[in-house]
Amino acid sequence: GAVVSQHPSRVICKSGTSVKIECRSLDFQATTMFWYRQFPKQSLMLMATSNEGSKATYEQGVEKDKFLINHASLTLSTLTVTSAHPEDSSFYICSARYSPKLTDTQYFGPGTRLTVL
Amino acid sequence: TQLLEQSPQFLSIQEGENLTVYCNSSSVFSSLQWYRQEPGEGPVLLVTVVTGGEVKKLKRLTFQFGDARKDSSLHITAAQPGDTGLYLCAGDSSNTGKLIFGQGTTLQVKP
Numbered sequence: 343g344a345v346v347s348q349h350p351s352r353v354i355c356k357s358g359t360s361v362k363i364e365c366r367s368l369d370f371q372a373t374t375m376f377w378y379r380q381f382p383k384q385s386l387m388l389m390a391t392s393n394e395g396s397k398a399t400y401e402q403g404v405e406k407d408k409f410l411i412n413h414a415s416l417t418l419s420t421l422t423v424t425s426a427h428p429e430d431s432s433f434y435i436c437s438a439r440y441s442p443k444l445t446d447t448q449y450f451g452p453g454t455r456l457t458v459l
Numbered sequence: 460t461q462l463l464e465q466s467p468q469f470l471s472i473q474e475g476e477n478l479t480v481y482c483n484s485s486s487v488f489s490s491l492q493w494y495r496q497e498p499g500e501g502p503v504l505l506v507t508v509v510t511g512g513e514v515k516k517l518k519r520l521t522f523q524f525g526d527a528r529k530d531s532s533l534h535i536t537a538a539q540p541g542d543t544g545l546y547l548c549a550g551d552s553s554n555t556g557k558l559i560f561g562q563g564t565t566l567q568v569k570p
Contacts, residue, residue, distance in 0.1 A: 346501075348501075374556050376556065376557070380462045385547060385563045386502070386549075391555075391556075394467070437513070437558075446507075447492075448492070450502045450503070450504075451501050452500055452503035
């Protein structure tokens with residue numbers, strides 16, 4: 343299957359700082375990427391849809407000024423958690439939509455564990 | 460709000476037993492995907508079903524999409540300890556790629 347990478351895999355930061363997470367599709371171009379958040383022992387919750395060349399669309403309840411998304415190219419989307427607080431500590435996972443011809447599949451990155459002290 | 464109800468949420472069985480996981484919704488999905496997730500890792504796609512009534516097999520795993528495309532099931536035959544993990548169903552109702560995830564099923568298979 344297609345490969346999606348995330349960097350960093352793990353980050354610990356102090357409260358009030360900003361953290362940037364990168365999501366890359368390594369062997370295909372993705373016009374659409376998605377960002378999810380997963381709390382311990384819970385399922386994935388969609389945060390936002392990242393579209394190459396246009397503004398991201400956010401799900402209800404997700405602060406767009408706090409979670410900045412930039413889809414700079416067809417293989418890279420970044421999520422910046424601004425002024426992070428302990429309640430932002432979570433597992434952040436991106437996915438990239440792969441849509442060659444008639445198929446449509448989403449491939450997920452390995453996730454980024456964010457801990458805010 | 461679209462919901463995808465997944466059950467059971469926890470399942471602990473002995474090696475060799477069979478099991479079925481269900482995902483149900485009142486919404487129609489253009490596609491439904493099943494993933495398996497290991498702790499600290501991202502979900503790995505197992506299968507995508509798109510046609511009502513579709514049945515797909517992956518070795519000992521059988522996936523079924525309901526005729527009305529509102530529900531799906533995952534059946535594992537002769538479970539093995541290596542099947543232990545979190546299984547997630549996810550549906551796309553608008554063909555936009557936006558997935559609604561079920562709550563997940565934590566499966567433990569004891570040797």
